[in-house]
Amino acid sequence: MFRLIYKEMGKSSFQVIDEFKRKNNIQKIGHTGTLDPLAQGLLLIATNEDTKLIPYLTNKDKEYNVELKLGFNSATFDSEGPICFFSDYIPSEEEVNKVINSFVGKIKQIPPSFSSKKINGKRAYELARKNIKFNLKENEVEIYSINNIYYHYPIIKFKTKVSNGTYIRSLVNDIGKKLTTGAYMTFLERTMVNGIKEDSEINIKTMIQLPLIRITEQSELKRWFFGLNKSYIAKDEHYLLSFNDEIIGVIKIQNNKVIKTNLFGKKIQNFLT
Known part of the structure; x- marks a missing residue:
């Protein structure tokens, strides 16, 4: 069985998945991608023998509601911090819209240092917490769309649909760089995972081409x-x-x-x- 479950902010994806597993007496459970503890939204899980189908899923696109704050930078690119003041420059609405829309299409981005990427068998966030220096490779991802842009300094909100492997925290950090103001993510909600929304019918035959x-x-x-x-x-x-x-x-x-x-x-x- 494939099923969508909703993760609330503050809990880890593994906590939510494990709670669902124990509550429903499921022997084996798998997922198609986690969310950071500070994020909320949809997780797509598979149970028991259907976990073997996860590698064959074809549509890996995701959609998010995003909120960011200008004027500051964060070591984690989000509100977990530490956060430091960067600039008091206030960009115009026209400038904000132009910069944000410039990211639509195929772009190169570097994952956050505080991420689950592996460096010589170690998670990047484990090394970052110990102040061990390392370099993460730049990846090509695709931002399919950015819309519903709202701006009232220092807050920007928007909805975006992206390809698999896209780090929204990196996108936010890059927006802050391009605006010369700095920025960090204050809110993230995943509203679509593997091309499936909350009100969508889950059909394995259409999920696996x-x-x-x-x-x-x-x-x-x-x-x-x-x-x-x-x-x-x-x-x-x-x-x-x-x-x-x-x-x-x-x-x-x-x-x-x-x-x-x-x-x-x-x-x-x-x-x-």
């Missing part, structure tokens, strides 16, 4: 379950397997042979009993 092989007979299902289907005439590709409209695994076909299978044994056993 792989061709589908439908199994209709139990005898055929048994052959897949016991590994007897060694050949299958189809083009080289990964395929979703389904039975009774339920996804039961992922296979890979090459040269009309099944070279890799990732079947959901418990689901299949339920259909066979």
Whole structure:
């Protein structure tokens, strides 16, 4: 099962996911991306055998409501700080709109030092807290849109849709640099994750853009379950397997042979009993 859950500000993503797991007696749970403790919004989780489908998700776009404060810089790029005064320059509304919209498109950004990026096996935030110097690589990301811009100095608010891997804290910090005022993020809410909003229907077949092989007979299902289907005439590709409209695994076909299978044994056993 895939499901959206809402994380409130102040809790870690792992706390929220673990609480959901224990409350619903779930054996195994996975997620498609976490939120910082100071952020709130949607987390997309998968339970039990559906966790095996997470690597095949195709739409990884996200959408956020963002608030930032001008005039200051933050070591963490957000209100966790430490925060220091940077400038008392007050940009015009025209300047703010021009600078913010200049970030729409493909851009290069450096992740925050206080992030979960790994440096030689260590999390960047662990090194940053110990004042150990290191460099993070610049990444190319895409800002699809920025709209609903509100500005009343020193606060700016906007909504943005971005590609996977985009750090909104870095975007805020870069906006502050370009405005020459400094800036740090004061609020973040994720309103869309993996292309899914709170009121969206979660459909695995649309979330995972792989061709589908439908199994209709139990005898055929048994052959897949016991590994007897060694050949299958189809083009080289990964395929979703389904039975009774339920996804039961992922296979890979090459040269009309099944070279890799990732079947959901418990689901299949339920259909066979």
